[in-house]
Amino acid sequence: MAAVRNAFYAQSGGVTAVINASACGVIEEARRHKSRIGRVYAGRDGIIGALTEDLIDTSRESAAAIAALRYMPGGAFGSCRYKLKSFEQSEAQYRRLIEVFRAHDIGYFFYNGGNDSMDTANKVSEISRRLGYPVACIGVPKTVDNDLVLTDNCPGFGSVAKYVAVSMREAGMDVASMARTSTKIFVLEVMGRHAGWITAACGLAAEAEGEAPHVLLLPEVRFDEARFLARVDAVVKRWGYCAIAVSEGLRDADGAFLSETGLKDAFGHAQLGGVAPLIAQRVKDKLGYKYHWAVADYLQRAARHIASKTDVEQAYAVGREAVRYAVAGKTAVMAAIKRTSQKPYRWRIEPVPLSRVANHEKMMPKRFITRDGFHITQACRDYLSPLIAGHDEPPYRNGLPAYARLRRETVPKKLAESFTI
Amino acid sequence: MAAVRNAFYAQSGGVTAVINASACGVIEEARRHKSRIGRVYAGRDGIIGALTEDLIDTSRESAAAIAALRYMPGGAFGSCRYKLKSFEQSEAQYRRLIEVFRAHDIGYFFYNGGNDSMDTANKVSEISRRLGYPVACIGVPKTVDNDLVLTDNCPGFGSVAKYVAVSMREAGMDVASMARTSTKIFVLEVMGRHAGWITAACGLAAEAEGEAPHVLLLPEVRFDEARFLARVDAVVKRWGYCAIAVSEGLRDADGAFLSETGLKDAFGHAQLGGVAPLIAQRVKDKLGYKYHWAVADYLQRAARHIASKTDVEQAYAVGREAVRYAVAGKTAVMAAIKRTSQKPYRWRIEPVPLSRVANHEKMMPKRFITRDGFHITQACRDYLSPLIAGHDEPPYRNGLPAYARLRRETVPKKLAESFTI
Numbered sequence: 001m002a003a004v005r006n007a008f009y010a011q012s013g014g015v016t017a018v019i020n021a022s023a024c025g026v027i028e029e030a031r032r033h034k035s036r037i038g039r040v041y042a043g044r045d046g047i048i049g050a051l052t053e054d055l056i057d058t059s060r061e062s063a064a065a066i067a068a069l070r071y072m073p074g075g076a077f078g079s080c081r082y083k084l085k086s087f088e089q090s091e092a093q094y095r096r097l098i099e100v101f102r103a104h105d106i107g108y109f110f111y112n113g114g115n116d117s118m119d120t121a122n123k124v125s126e127i128s129r130r131l132g133y134p135v136a137c138i139g140v141p142k143t144v145d146n147d148l149v150l151t152d153n154c155p156g157f158g159s160v161a162k163y164v165a166v167s168m169r170e171a172g173m174d175v176a177s178m179a180r181t182s183t184k185i186f187v188l189e190v191m192g193r194h195a196g197w198i199t200a201a202c203g204l205a206a207e208a209e210g211e212a213p214h215v216l217l218l219p220e221v222r223f224d225e226a227r228f229l230a231r232v233d234a235v236v237k238r239w240g241y242c243a244i245a246v247s248e249g250l251r252d253a254d255g256a257f258l259s260e261t262g263l264k265d266a267f268g269h270a271q272l273g274g275v276a277p278l279i280a281q282r283v284k285d286k287l288g289y290k291y292h293w294a295v296a297d298y299l300q301r302a303a304r305h306i307a308s309k310t311d312v313e314q315a316y317a318v319g320r321e322a323v324r325y326a327v328a329g330k331t332a333v334m335a336a337i338k339r340t341s342q343k344p345y346r347w348r349i350e351p352v353p354l355s356r357v358a359n360h361e362k363m364m365p366k367r368f369i370t371r372d373g374f375h376i377t378q379a380c381r382d383y384l385s386p387l388i389a390g391h392d393e394p395p396y397r398n399g400l401p402a403y404a405r406l407r408r409e410t411v412p413k414k415l416a417e418s419f420t421i
Numbered sequence: 422m423a424a425v426r427n428a429f430y431a432q433s434g435g436v437t438a439v440i441n442a443s444a445c446g447v448i449e450e451a452r453r454h455k456s457r458i459g460r461v462y463a464g465r466d467g468i469i470g471a472l473t474e475d476l477i478d479t480s481r482e483s484a485a486a487i488a489a490l491r492y493m494p495g496g497a498f499g500s501c502r503y504k505l506k507s508f509e510q511s512e513a514q515y516r517r518l519i520e521v522f523r524a525h526d527i528g529y530f531f532y533n534g535g536n537d538s539m540d541t542a543n544k545v546s547e548i549s550r551r552l553g554y555p556v557a558c559i560g561v562p563k564t565v566d567n568d569l570v571l572t573d574n575c576p577g578f579g580s581v582a583k584y585v586a587v588s589m590r591e592a593g594m595d596v597a598s599m600a601r602t603s604t605k606i607f608v609l610e611v612m613g614r615h616a617g618w619i620t621a622a623c624g625l626a627a628e629a630e631g632e633a634p635h636v637l638l639l640p641e642v643r644f645d646e647a648r649f650l651a652r653v654d655a656v657v658k659r660w661g662y663c664a665i666a667v668s669e670g671l672r673d674a675d676g677a678f679l680s681e682t683g684l685k686d687a688f689g690h691a692q693l694g695g696v697a698p699l700i701a702q703r704v705k706d707k708l709g710y711k712y713h714w715a716v717a718d719y720l721q722r723a724a725r726h727i728a729s730k731t732d733v734e735q736a737y738a739v740g741r742e743a744v745r746y747a748v749a750g751k752t753a754v755m756a757a758i759k760r761t762s763q764k765p766y767r768w769r770i771e772p773v774p775l776s777r778v779a780n781h782e783k784m785m786p787k788r789f790i791t792r793d794g795f796h797i798t799q800a801c802r803d804y805l806s807p808l809i810a811g812h813d814e815p816p817y818r819n820g821l822p823a824y825a826r827l828r829r830e831t832v833p834k835k836l837a838e839s840f841t842i
Contacts, residue, residue: 015598017591045601074594080602165821170438170723173495173824177436180466181501186719205821274698297715298607302591305727308820388820399729399809400586400626403594 004036005107007326008050009058010043011079011142012113012120016156017163017304018315019112019142020076020404024069025319026110026140027058031066036327041104041411045078047111047120051093051419053100055411068404070316071394073304076406082421084120087127094127096419101128101135103414108136108326112319114143114154118334119358125332138322139334139354142315144301146197149360150352151336153387155318156301158311161201162388163303164190164245164296169205171294172212172243179241185232185283185291186243188213189276190300193249196220196364198300201384202245203376212243214374217279219249220364221373223258229286231374236289246279305401309390314347321349345386425457426528428747429471430479431464432500432563433534433541437577438584438725439736440533440563441497441825445490446740447531447561448479452487457748462525462832466499468532468541472514472840474521476832489825491737492815494725497827503842505541508548515548517840522549522556524835529557529747533740535564535575539755540779546753559743560755560775563736565722567618570781571773572757574808576739577722579732582622583809584724585611585666585717590626592715593633593664600662606653606704606712607664609634610697611721614670617641617785619721622805623666624797633664635795638700640670641785642794644679650707652795657710671696726822730811735768742770766807 009026011019023042030037039059043049049056056077058066069076084090101109111121118139125137141148146157168188175186192198196218203216214235217223235242250258259275280291318335325333333351340346368380376384394401430447432440444463451458460480464470470477477498479487490497505511522530532542539560546558562569567578589609596607613619617639624637635656638644656663671679680696701712739756746754754772761767789801797805815822 011598015595045599048602072594073591074596075598078598078601080599082602162820166726167720167724169821170494170725171719173493174436174719174723175495177432177496177499178466178501180499181469181503188720204819207819207821277695292718293716294718294720295714295716296720297713298592298595299588299609299715299717299720302595303588304591305587385819390820391817396812398625398628398806399583399811400590400628 004038006038006105007040007108007110008043008101008106009040009110010046010050010112011075011077012046012111012117013079013081014144014301015075015079016142016144016301017073017159017307018155018312020069020072021312021315022112022140022142022155022319023076024066025316026323027066029320029323033323033327037108037323038105041106042077046080046082047084048080048082048421049078050100051096051421053413053415053419055104056408057411060407060409065404065406070312071304071401072403073302076404077408083116084123087123094123095131097124098128098131098133099415102133104411106135110138110140110322112140112142114145115148115359115361118148118354122332122354122358125354136326136331137354138326138330139357140318140322141334141336144198145192145195147195147361147363148357149362150357151334152339152347153337155311155315157197158308158314158387159303160191160198160300161384162308163300163306164188164198164202165204165388166306167296168202168213168243168245172205175212175241175243182290183292184236184241184289185280186241187276187280187291187293188245189248189293189295190245192219192247194219194361194363196247199245199247200364200368200376200380201388204381204384204388210239213245214239214242215244216375217244217246217250218364218369218373219247219251220369222255223250223252225282229283232283233287244279246275248275250275304394307392308388309392310387312392317349325351342382345389425459427459427526428461428529428531429464429522429527430461430531431467431471431533432496432498433467433532433538434500434502435565435722436496436500437563437565437722438494438580438728439576439733441490441493442733442736443533443561443563443576443740444497445487446737447744448487450741450744454744454748458529458744459526462527463498467501467503468505469501469503469842470499471521472517472842474834474836474840476525477829478832481828481830486825486827491733492725492822493824494723497825498829504537505544508544515544516552518545519549519552519554520836523554525832527556531559531561531743533561533563535566536569536780536782539775543753543775543779546775557747557752559747559751560778561739561743562755562757565619566613566616568616568782568784569778570783571778572755573760573768574758576732576736578618579729579735579808580724581612581619581721582805583729584721584727585609585619585623586625586809587727588717589623589634589664589666593626596633596662596664603711604713605657605662605710606701607662608697608701608712608714609666610669610714610716611666613640613668615640615782615784617668620666620668621785621789621797621801622809625802625805625809631660634666635660635663636665637796638665638667638671639785639790639794640668640672641790644671644673646703650704653704654708665700667696667700669696725815728813729809730813731808733813738770746772763803766810
């Protein structure tokens with residue numbers, strides 16, 4: 001009979017409206033396997049928690065508190081942007097991780113993140129074997145960017161998609177009703193450094209001709225100012241106003257980000273922001289139309305109040321299945337979402353090798369973008385539409401969402417040495 | 422027995438998530454008074470519709486379409502920023518209005534707007550009498566800014582308040598969970614040129630010590646950079662991050678808007694925007710903290726999906742009562758909201774003279790702002806809290822809100838002369 005081992009769960013990178021639903025899936029499922037899994041420890045602030053031996057004992061949380069994670073945006077145990085590189089470059093980190101795992105009898109590692117995290121989980125699986133302390137390493141996908149390969153979509157994306165589509169429809173109606181004497185141009189900036197999935201989702205709001213948004217500026221399509229301005233002008237002349245969704249990662253003809261602030265995050269990615277005012281100003285300068293712009297920023301990825309039911313269910317399911325894979329003896333796999341039927345929409349979770357997920361990025365396929373580059377095709381709508389279906393409302397108190405209150409008790413340290421990150 | 426006369430309804434100024442609920446109240450109630458009110462004509466694009474004799478015949482809309490107005494953001498019949506000035510300055514406009522009213526047998530004028538519109542409705546009442554064609558002029562209040570006097574609050578505000586408070590809570594949890602290694606400063610810019618009601622509403626999200634938002638920058642409190650930076654630094658050192666809500670109308674020590682674009686709208690108001698990036702950058706420059714910022718812009722006032730039930734009910738009620746006042750022979754009054762009980766929260770609608778509403782602005786009282794100027798008091802919470810209570814969800818289709826489809830049929834013109842606005 002297999003021994004009872006503890007599990008380690010960590011959230012990584014940018015958080016989402018539903019990453020805690022995955023935490024809920026992991027912890028609730030782990031509690032159903034008491035003969036195999038002892039306690040689930042969560043890293044405080046993600047993988048940094050493991051490196052610094054700062055572990056949260058989730059077994060101290062009530063069943064109600066864990067169930068409430070399903071409704072809570074942000075990262076319940078904290079997340080971080082901290083990338084483990086190759087074994088050669090980050091050897092001390094990998095060794096420390098295994099040391100902490102060994103000290104706390106951790107036999108399962110659930111890493112809830114994107115691309116970089118799948119790479120890390122894969123390396124930890126390898127290295128744990130090499131160092132003689134094998135750990136089952138399972139990837140739990142999460143990213144609003146929807147850019148992981150081998151999974152139909154990524155938990156976190158559907159809720160952002162719903163938020164931006166709903167917001168664009170609402171703001172579009174606002175602009176339409178005042179365009180005759182006031183604002184004619186509305187620009188909504190959304191997330192997406194490289195892949196235009198979130199911008200594409202804005203396009204769902206336009207179900208009939210003339211409805212907002214009229215123009216999408218995707219990072220997959222190089223920005224051509226003359227063509228863009230001609231399109232905007234034509235839309236305003238025809239419909240009285242023009243609503244535009246623009247990706248923060250829009251690039252010019254030379255491939256440079258239109259709005260590069262020069263800041264970089266810990267993964268070395270450029271920190272973007274503020275392309276909406278830039279686009280709006282160009283329209284004003286060249287066409288003279290009055291504008292407004294919005295930058296949704298964190299509001300979009302934290303918008304648990306308008307989360308998609310599909311998304312919440314999938315986020316929970318990838319967490320739950322990750323635990324099942326681990327107790328079934330699997331390692332170095334990610335719980336991926338497979339679409340098994342389009343109409344009616346059906347899906348299931350299946351394991352895919354981490355090595356094939358890591359370090360790839362799924363861009364929008366050409367067939368999802370209209371020939372002119374300014375909108376999405378029916379194929380794209382068919383893909384996106386079920387991902388924003390349904391509601392899964394949080395409880396409310398005093399008119400505001402009421403979230404889980406966690407104890408977040410720290411596991412006593414067992415190692416003599418501390419580790420500086 | 423009083424004759425049957427037609428009614429004219431117009432939406433004015435910036436639209437809201439619930440202005441159409443007021444339209445719904447006006448039209449549904451008018452349909453209950455067939456012995457007094459014939460058809461309700463709506464101005465296409467607001468008062469401009471009356472001036473140009475571009476009237477929409479709402480009697481051509483089905484009962485279901487009118488009922489669906491309750492759930493639709495934006496201005497269903499179009500709104501405009503077009504201000505009628507004094508009788509001397511805008512004599513042609515006033516005369517034309519009465520001419521159109523006379524041509525279409527309009528005996529009731531329901532003007533759904535803010536400050537300026539209450540002034541216009543008041544003047545039309547006077548002038549109609551002076552020109553020998555008396556019209557019952559009733560104001561239906563609407564403004565996200567919540568700055569009308571003699572009413573406890575303004576329809577449109579409660580829903581923005583709920584949106585910004587929910588968004589701030591959600592984004593705050595996002596930032597909190599990643600602050601250790603990533604963004605430490607989050608700035609949300611909200612509407613409010615002169616009065617800080619919307620910024621104050623963000624403060625509702627902070628129910629316990631340390632919760633976001635930590636700092637409110639209200640237009641009622643002059644911006645003192647040194648004090649602000651000291652507060653932000655103290656908050657980051659204590660709680661690990663700092664969430665800030667800032668009003669677009671924040672002013673410096675000299676009373677100048679921090680973010681003046683130089684543009685002015687038709688009412689002569691300065692067009693603002695972009696104070697969030699400015700505030701964030703100052704924090705970065707002086708304290709070195711990494712930041713993110715969001716500008717909600719139209720998203721906040723169009724966010725029907727998270728509208729407050731109190732707000733929707735009040736928006737409907739002011740429309741309904743306006744019609745009752747008119748058929749009861751009243752004129753030159755506004756349907757105001759009176760709070761009759763705080764706990765449990767109760768309210769009723771009462772008429773107040775337009776002359777006493779017009780051209781006043783209700784700022785945040787001193788007792789609603791903490792002594793340090795950076796947050797709201799318990800008295801302010803008590804005032805705001807019932808205004809964001811409850812949900813009133815729109816119907817959904819394909820994961821998106823499904824709104825009323827209107828015919829918007831034009832009333833045949835009766836006047837020979839056109840009017841250029």
